[in-house]
Amino acid sequence: MVIDHICIAVKEIEEGIGYWERVFGYKQMTGIVVNSLQKVKVAFLKKEDSLTIKIIEPLIENVSLVNFVSRGGGFHHICFKCDNINEGLKELKEKGLITLVPPQPGEAFNNHNIAFLLARYGLNIELIDTDERAETIGGV
């Protein structure tokens, strides 16, 4: 289980992408995809061998995330990639990381599962078992 990406939540996804491209030299590597279950727009950015950045913008019905980005947004979660979501969840539960954030399991793209957990120190953790980026190449 290794870190796949970190996620930044912003009010306007195009603006967030533009900022990371302009200031940090990242490149948008996927389209902007609407995930209607997670209620976010999503895009992935990459730069050489630097950590992948995911930028999300809440859909209007995602009240908690709309509140978060209205207060400025920013760092949202760390995503770990694991071979199997259910085994990953079981392992983390056994180790004491047990607060699941609904909906569970969440759907990422093309029926792939994801899960969100709340870790100590207020850290939101996402688990994925697939290449979430590859699923968003097409975008909208």
Added chain:
Amino acid sequence: MVIDHICIAVKEIEEGIGYWERVFGYKQMTGIVVNSLQKVKVAFLKKEDSLTIKIIEPLIENVSLVNFVSRGGGFHHICFKCDNINEGLKELKEKGLITLVPPQPGEAFNNHNIAFLLARYGLNIELIDTDERAETIGGV
């Protein structure tokens, strides 16, 4: 300029290290070093080819960070490694990321420079021009 690590601020560094080791399978790769200029205790954790995690605990005189960890702590900053701090700062200023956070330039270890900046979306950004981890191997 690529991401070197992300930093998590906690109230008790030994507890934070233990949590990341137990739950996420990371290993402490350095000692715990006191940086008296930045007013933090610091340790680095690593896991296979996963992103490096830095854990910090504020010294008592670091009032803003003591407040942050008293409210639970958590994600603190993203660190970019660059060849030269002054050139990195100049580049980021030209690109509109201009809010420097004192002390500037900050001292990491063994007279190496670091700089802290505040980016959009409330993101704290650290710049380093050295292997900050290597400087902390000895620890205290």
